[in-house]
Amino acid sequence: MHDYRTHTCGELTKTYTGETVRISGWIHRMRDHGGVVFIDLRDTYGLTQCVLEEGSDLIQKISQWRNESVITITGTVKARTAETVNSKMPTGAIEVEIRDAILQSAADVIPFQVAEEDGAGEEIRLKYRYLDLRREKMQRNIRLRNNVITSLRRRMTEKGFQEFQTPILTASSPEGARDFLVPSRLHPGKFYALPQAPQQDKQRLMMSGFDRYFQIAPCFRDEDSRADRSPGEFYQLDMEMSFVTQDDVFGVIEPVMRGVFEEFGTGRTVDPKPFPRIAYRDAMRRYGSDKPDLRNPLEIVDVTEVFARDDVEFNAFKNVIKKGGVVRAIRAPKVVDQPRSFFDKLNGWAQAQGAPGLGYILFEHVEHNNDSTECITSAGDAKGPIAKFLSGRALTMLCELANLESGDALFFICNVEKDAAKLAGLARDKICDDMGIREQGVFRFCWIVDFPMYEFDEKTNKIEFSHNPFSMPQGGLDALENKDPLDILAWQYDIVCNGIELSSGAIRNHKPEIMEKAFAIAGYGKDVLEAKFGGMLSAMRFGAPPHGGIAPGVDRIVMLLAGEPNIREVIVFPMNGQAEDVMMGAPNTADPAHLKELHIKLDLPKAKVEPEAAQKKST
């Protein structure tokens, strides 16, 4: 018989009755009835009830073992009597009568409970992550992650993509996030950078003629964390393909995303229609966001023209419009029966966001004309604090623009365009959740396309790349030479699911002359370009195929599928919000000899914490 197990804790059923088996695992729970003792033994596959019958000479020994100790049990599989069957457990029809038990590893008293969700805080869960990971939910999440990654690999491989490994020790990229640096021993004063993404590597592979690349790629960015952004490092399904247009990239990745969300959606559905494509500018106008959650049925409409009319007296908006501002409206359907507090709370919320308030008009009665392209309302049918400032014609225009029905309300936001769009976007989500009308049980995908190539940076007063400087501008060199830079669009796209940005991608620029011009517009001379991207430019001069790709975030995909609001719930050993691994003690000091070898001298800021307190924390 095997030293540790003949079966797992998830597999024994009635068909094994009478067999002598050996199983190993953790003591999940113990129920000591004095004469008879039950042990739920747990491994990653399941739970099996083991029983010590009355009179067993093992009772004395075993009843002293603590939960989470690792033990090996040898015994006989017995069918339970009808009254004692537990139909909630897959192994609930049997139990193992213990003949022998070995304590493989005794557990101290555990700092939080493994067998139940006791609500332990994240700090302590991360400190004892190996205990936390034993819990059912974490086992399920991490297994899901593994299954998702396996599925992604299979789907990409089936489409003819090859998986590559690209360097971890690589060069700093001047654009984008902060790099993690690694000092070089052989080259004093020089540093490697960890890749923020294998962006240039995958382009080099296309230039190497490999045609279809993918990788479950580790990416490193030294930026602050968020609930959906793990600190320090994360994984992407990175892919790139040659001789393709934007449609070709969508044609490959859309079925992969759809497939994996259908495969692991467990009842949640994906709309069978192609993912809608929304131009960036439309997304900002209609949803106030470049990552709209399409489960939210509310849309934003521009009603600036109504408030600019001479027969509208609302000067609070008029004065902003005169200075170039816009008015955006959100239609809230069928809210006529909402209590006054519904509107007051939203107003208070808007003020907390820094807005003067959230004006609204409640349209009690709206009549549609026969041809149904027009609707009318009269002043008496419009209620709310700002209704009195609008003429009947203006109110009718609002009805038409927002396609209102009787009982609907419009909420108004007025500001310069960028701020109005942003607040309208937030208000759109706030109103949706207050009304409780966000769609449940679905994954709503969309593509955001036609991102602008450049944007005006108000801090530096300069034109900057708005996204990836390697993207191909729509219209190519001609557009760069002849259009207003701020009007130039890029072959740059995002994929969004339920309001979470899963990925950015682009058709890349493969022509050195376009690259030079693109960088010149952003104020970078040929020398800068040559210094920073010399290798890439050079590769472009030896026959570079047109190519493009995308890189969906694996952690975010798993997070969505697991239904977790926090990305750290789907990562085995995440760092905390301060990018520390509290269990491993990373980052940590280096000993002087090691630093010397790396030619590094420290120039530390003044200590923020008393040394004593810092020491207390680290123990």
Add this chain to the structure above:
RNA sequence: GCGGGAGUAGUUCAGUUGGUUAGAACGCCGCCCUGUCACGGCGGAGGUCGCGGGUUCAAGUCCCGUCUCUCGCGCCA
């Protein structure tokens, strides 16, 4: 860097207007219990109320400072 929330037993939390010995559940320890499966019963131990200062006859509670965690903003091509 900025803003919100939190910090009380091993864990999750309660703690009134500032007023007796700071409580509960789970966990832990001891005893009892022959069928439970979140077993049950009895008893017990366990607290620098994050830390420092202040107000007060009296502070978990009020004030100031500070640290930590978390959410958001900035940042994240």
